[in-house]
Amino acid sequence: MYKEPVFLDPVFQERIWGGSRLQTLFDYQIPTHLTGEAWVISAHENGPSVVRNGALKGKKLSDVWREHPNLFGRNASDDEFPLLVKILDANDNLSVQVHPDDQYAQKVVGKPCGKTECWYILDCDEDAEIIIGHKARSQMEFQEMVKNGEWQNLLQTMKVQKGDFIYVPSGTLHAIGKGIVILETQQSSDITYRVYDYDRTDRHGAKRELHLEHALTCTMYPHQDFLCEKLREKKGNLTSTRLVEETYFTVYHWLLKGKMEASLAAGFLMVSVIEGAGEFGSEDCKMTLKKGDNFIVPATIKDYCISGEMEMIVSHTSNAAIGLK
Template identity: 55%
Template sequence: MYEEPIFLEPFFQDRIWGGRKLRTFFGYDIPSDKTGEAWVISAHKNGPSIIANGLLKGKNLLEAWNDNPLLFGKEQGCGEFPLLVKILDANESLSVQVHPDTDYAKEMEDMPYGKAECWYVLDCEPDSRIILGHRAESREDFRKRVDAEQWDELLLPLAVKKGDFFYIPCGTVHAIGKGIMVVEIQQSSDITYRVYDYNRITDEGETRELHIQSAIDVINFPHHPVLPSKTAVNDGDLASMQLIKESYFTVYHWKINGKVKTPLKRDYLLISVIAGAGEISVNGQSFLLEKGSHFILPSTVKTYGISGKLELLVTHE
């Protein structure tokens, strides 16, 4: 029986807005100076993570999910892996965009999931901003402002700082601004409708495709900000903050200073080490944890211990 953490190697994606911080911040061996995304826990066909240890070493997470569903407390034919964890390095601003919900994704894109997501800000430059929402009252109003390129009047900017957390429901207009690095936890979807891309030019000398009509079809009108209710629990050497609890995902920030031992209370956990170092112990085995480690605790792990001084983002369905 597979009774150990499943450590994963990132799948890197070059982006027009990417940079080098995935190397300087985490020490990753990135493929280029335009590396924008590390898909660190991914079973998506467009970028599955590779398993780095144990009996499944060398397989990707998509294969593990399909071939070994009991590791995740599931039965054969349980559908697609529901979650995706990324790290994004916005060396330049991302496009202003929106994502559909699951019903729209199934009907119009023949995809199993929409894309609700959330961001934990790992680092940012002074005066960094995101876009989160719009001022339009209706689809007609939104289209009119887009056609007139009234971006400053239409879009809602928001200042950010390290440690901030944001929830972006499906249908929310958004963009990560220049100089920001986030962990993005989302439904396992790669559907994006671009609204505005700053008229920038690709290396091929072309502008990137926009998806104005699809975006307008799925945008929420009017915009209503959603502020997650956070819950803090201190238990010995563990300070836990529940950042969000939604139907798609529940996310915690854990700060450990010492030793924590606990049973696995979910079918599986997705865990990312975002600061510090330590180790995890399972069934008499110990595994090093350091900033940039990402792993899954499968359902076959009954009890585990984590020790050291470190910060984690922990996610489950």
């Protein structure tokens, strides 16, 4: 039985809009000053995280998922690791884009799932804003406004600040704005359809590809705002705020000041330390925690404790169950 958390090293992705704040904020050893994404808990084929501790050290998370189903409390027949956690540094505006739902991804793209996601704002510049949704009343009106470049009339913007949470279901037109660092929890999908990219070019002078036909089909008409009802619970030294609970994932913000005890009745947890430091302890191990650490609490650890002064983003799938003591 595997009795320690599975710590993961991130996989970095260079992006035209990336920067260097992943190093500044989390002391990550980024490869370039255009590092846009750290895939911190990922089994996706385009960037699987690597285990950095224990008997599984050096293995890709995708291989661990396939070879050790008991660690996740799952059936061996489950094909894909369901979720992906990223930290994004938007040193410039991301493209205006949309993601497909499961049905479209499976039937049209031949991929196992679409992409519903959510964002926790880790840091941002003053007056930073995101694009979330559009103002068109129909697909025809949307198409006409895109054709005419009426971006200011079409796009719905919202100012954000550190600690904000945004739920972005598939079909939602969206973009992360310049000067924002987010932690994103999403389905394990890498399907993105760009609608608008500010006519910018890459280092070779080429514009990035747009995907208007797919985007027109996948976008929600009219846009619908989804407001998540946050549920805050105080348990001793832990303040747990459930940010969202939906079909694909449940996400919490944990604020710990001292020591907490918890149990894992089913499934597994994914944990990202976003501030502070502390220690993880179970019957068989003790491990230090620091800002920037990302790990999985496997199904084989039933009881554990975490101590320290920390903020964490914690997520799990619908078949997991946490008990706070």
